[in-house]
Amino acid sequence: MTINRLNYEKFAIDYIDGTLSPDLRDEMAAFLNAHPDIKEEVEWQQDFTPPQLPELLYPGKEKLIRPVAVVHRLRTGHWLAIAASFLLLLAFALGYWQHQDKVQMAQEETPIKQPGQPLAENTTPPAETSGADDPVSTQQAATPPPGFGKEAESPTEKSILQLPPPAATQVVHQVKSVAPAEVDELQHPEETPWVEPEPSVAQNIPVPVEANPETTPKEVTRELAFATLPVPLSDKITVIDTLAVTEPAVALRAPVKQPESRNRLGIFKRILRPEAFSDEESFSIKESVIPEAYAAIFSKD
Amino acid sequence: MNANEYNQCVENYSDALYRYVHRGFRHIDDAQDIVQHCFEKLWVKRDQIGMPEAKAFLFVSARNASIDDWRKNHRIVAFDTNGPRESGYEPDQEFETLDFARECLQHLSEVQRSIFLLREYEGHAYEEIAEQMELTLSQVKVNLFRARKRIHELMQAKKNVL
Numbered sequence: 001m002t003i004n005r006l007n008y009e010k011f012a013i014d015y016i017d018g019t020l021s022p023d024l025r026d027e028m029a030a031f032l033n034a035h036p037d038i039k040e041e042v043e044w045q046q047d048f049t050p051p052q053l054p055e056l057l058y059p060g061k062e063k064l065i066r067p068v069a070v071v072h073r074l075r076t077g078h079w080l081a082i083a084a085s086f087l088l089l090l091a092f093a094l095g096y097w098q099h100q101d102k103v104q105m106a107q108e109e110t111p112i113k114q115p116g117q118p119l120a121e122n123t124t125p126p127a128e129t130s131g132a133d134d135p136v137s138t139q140q141a142a143t144p145p146p147g148f149g150k151e152a153e154s155p156t157e158k159s160i161l162q163l164p165p166p167a168a169t170q171v172v173h174q175v176k177s178v179a180p181a182e183v184d185e186l187q188h189p190e191e192t193p194w195v196e197p198e199p200s201v202a203q204n205i206p207v208p209v210e211a212n213p214e215t216t217p218k219e220v221t222r223e224l225a226f227a228t229l230p231v232p233l234s235d236k237i238t239v240i241d242t243l244a245v246t247e248p249a250v251a252l253r254a255p256v257k258q259p260e261s262r263n264r265l266g267i268f269k270r271i272l273r274p275e276a277f278s279d280e281e282s283f284s285i286k287e288s289v290i291p292e293a294y295a296a297i298f299s300k301d
Numbered sequence: 302m303n304a305n306e307y308n309q310c311v312e313n314y315s316d317a318l319y320r321y322v323h324r325g326f327r328h329i330d331d332a333q334d335i336v337q338h339c340f341e342k343l344w345v346k347r348d349q350i351g352m353p354e355a356k357a358f359l360f361v362s363a364r365n366a367s368i369d370d371w372r373k374n375h376r377i378v379a380f381d382t383n384g385p386r387e388s389g390y391e392p393d394q395e396f397e398t399l400d401f402a403r404e405c406l407q408h409l410s411e412v413q414r415s416i417f418l419l420r421e422y423e424g425h426a427y428e429e430i431a432e433q434m435e436l437t438l439s440q441v442k443v444n445l446f447r448a449r450k451r452i453h454e455l456m457q458a459k460k461n462v463l
Contacts, residue, residue: 013427013442045449050421051402051456058319060333064311064340068304 003031008038016046302347302355310355311340317423318363324406325418326367335366360425360433364415405455412436413448420445 003011003024008031014020015028032039302310315336323332339362343355350358406414415434419425425433431441 009443009446010439012446041450041453044453045446048449048453050417051405051452053320053324053402053422056316056320056323058315058333058336060337061311061315064315064337065308066304066344068308 003027005035005038012038012042012045016042302343302351306352306355307340307344307347310343310352310359314356314359315340318359321360321415321418321423322363322367324403324422325364325411325414326371331370335363335370338366339363357429357432360419361435364433368411401455401459405452408455409448409451413444413451416441416444417448417452 008028011020011024011028015025020028032042318339319332319336322335326332339359342362343350343359346358406417409417412434416430419430419433420427427438427441427445430436431438434441436444
């Protein structure tokens with residue numbers, strides 16, 4: 001490449017800056033030596049300092065700044081707090097679920113029997129008191145006793161209908177039905193006056209300790225009720241479970257006018273599970289008169 | 302380009318852009334508006350423009366806006382040392398050398414003045430200037446050499462007068 005007066009300008013800047021290639025630099029040096037006027041220009045520019053100008057700053061810089069979304073990073077403590085809150089919430093949820101399971105299991109242990117369904121099919125008595133080894137008793141439990149279809153019209157039942165409604169919480173029990181043949185042995189309360197049985201006579205039934213009714217409310221239990229049953233009836237009844245109901249002074253209800261209520265076993269079950277019946281055509285029985293109710297039902301025929 | 306990068310461009314280039322417009326085109330009153338307009342365009346097109354291209358985009362936009370503004374208003378002022386002062390200069394900075402520097406710049410062509418300002422005062426690379434001015438690298442160097450030569454001639458002339 002030949003550097004001449006027409007093209008030397010585009011090499012002059014690189015020559016001044018020292019970025020020209022060695023070959024071109026030598027050629028440029030030779031050209032400048034041959035042209036002193038151009039050499040003077042180039043040498044002057046090697047020490048060129050631009051004229052001083054005032055320093056200007058843009059006055060509206062703040063107006064140009066755009067807001068930036070601030071992202072707060074969570075620190076380790078924040079994550080720990082979140083994790084602890086989550087675990088606490090999880091613990092409460094698990095506790096609540098376990099409570100619900102217990103409630104559900106308690107409800108399943110005391111299923112509501114359909115009308116006319118034998119009590120023995122849906123109950124699981126304990127091994128020592130269920131009488132499962134006795135096939136006769138199991139069959140009898142599923143069979144209604146004779147004379148079951150009659151309405152409860154005895155004076156005792158009529159008096160029961162006039163009793164005030166139950167008032168507080170108490171404990172009652174499910175019982176196993178009696179054998180039909182043995183039910184016939186029951187006597188009507190009108191024919192046989194109520195006799196307070198001896199605790200030792202009632203088999204497998206614990207005798208409760210009597211509390212002072214004036215100081216503490218009497219907790220009426222099925223054991224207490226059955227302890228007062230006549231001997232023939234208490235012998236045919238086996239304790240299979242204990243239920244807590246929400247009616248204190250007792251309280252037995254059964255829809256006596258419904259067809260299924262004619263089943264004495266059904267009535268018997270409903271008497272012990274008053275919480276399962278809330279219709280108006282039910283009757284209430286105080287715990288103290290449960291033995292009379294049993295006697296009235298099972299001696300109807 | 303996100304907001305952070307845009308704000309970084311404002312920090313890096315707003316002053317230089319303002320000086321470039323203010324010194325090169327003497328749009329004293331409109332220099333701020335031109336700079337603001339350039340950054341608004343950058344913000345609008347931030348999705349298409351990255352950080353590497355932002356600098357060239359700003360200076361090209363500023364040059365085009367300045368030229369368009371001059372063509373519309375014919376407000377370019379012929380250099381006159383006795384004319385009105387530029388609002389950007391403080392009274393204590395109005396030295397004779399500053400007036401001489403402005404006189405020198407006004408004796409350059411628009412291309413030479415822009416190249417001279419970008420290279421000598423803003424420190425842009427030749428490649429950047431070529432991109433911003435849409436010139437070849439040789440054209441940039443030739444214009445820069447001629448601008449320096451013109452400035453040198455003016456300085457020599459002033460020395461002779463003094």
